Amino acid sequence: VGGPMMNTVCHDYGSFLYHLGIADSKLRDDLYKHQQMMKANVEVKNYTAAFENWVYIIESLIGNKTGIKNTYNFLPESPDLSNYSEFVIESAIRGQIHVGNTNFSNANFDVYKRLRHTIIQSSSSSVEELLKTRKYIVGFYSGQLDIICMYTSTVCVLEDLNWPARTEYMNGPRKIWYHNGEVVGWFKTADNLLLEVLIRDAGHSVSYYKPELTYNLIRSIISAPSGVNPLWKLSTS
Numbered sequence: 001v002g003g004p005m006m007n008t009v010c011h012d013y014g015s016f017l018y019h020l021g022i023a024d025s026k027l028r029d030d031l032y033k034h035q036q037m038m039k040a041n042v043e044v045k046n047y048t049a050a051f052e053n054w055v056y057i058i059e060s061l062i063g064n065k066t067g068i069k070n071t072y073n074f075l076p077e078s079p080d081l082s083n084y085s086e087f088v089i090e091s092a093i094r095g096q097i098h099v100g101n102t103n104f105s106n107a108n109f110d111v112y113k114r115l116r117h118t119i120i121q122s123s124s125s126s127v128e129e130l131l132k133t134r135k136y137i138v139g140f141y142s143g144q145l146d147i148i149c150m151y152t153s154t155v156c157v158l159e160d161l162n163w164p165a166r167t168e169y170m171n172g173p174r175k176i177w178y179h180n181g182e183v184v185g186w187f188k189t190a191d192n193l194l195l196e197v198l199i200r201d202a203g204h205s206v207s208y209y210k211p212e213l214t215y216n217l218i219r220s221i222i223s224a225p226s227g228v229n230p231l232w233k234l235s236t237s
Helices: 013-020 025-043 047-066 083-088 091-097 109-120 124-133 151-159 166-171 211-223
Strands: 138-143 175-179 182-190 194-199
Touching (some): 047 109, 138 211, 151 166, 151 194, 166 182, 175 211
Parallel strands (some): 138 194
Antiparallel strands (some): 175 182
């Protein structure tokens, strides 16, 4: 799962942006205030109001008060994210991803409006259920430059999961990931089931910013023999 939003209560935008120097203490405190309002609405299951709190945080506080409109990457950039649209509608690619002649759309906002309240709801219990079956590898990877689903929000969720290998995850070593002699990320694993990966110099859409690393990560997981650490192919030296 890339750049997941699993529990908005863990999204501490105030601390994250303050320590980056993007927010000053006043904006940090405003973010704290509205994060608390969002948390209060989540606790009483008023997900519509909580979603509105979240949108206000992203658009009005972060977007307007910092000038950073792209919360997928806090560094200045001129990304062209549209070229993938031309790629996925090619006939050969359509066949490989088994979509036939179905029309392609970047987004379906009718679906978004109907499901937007689910964005705010916690999915921690679903992750716990998968891990407890011991049948599934559950991996999470984040981009270092992401604001909207920052790495620390994922760690916050994973550290709070209730499952048999929680202690192993909490106390396990964090390894350095090297590629061509350069540090490209960091990762932790637990019980060969839970994977936590941070990709250096990548924004929210990690596969766009670091396609080769994303490929290597997925290839390592799907090629791992039974009983072997799924990140066995990632170089640590």
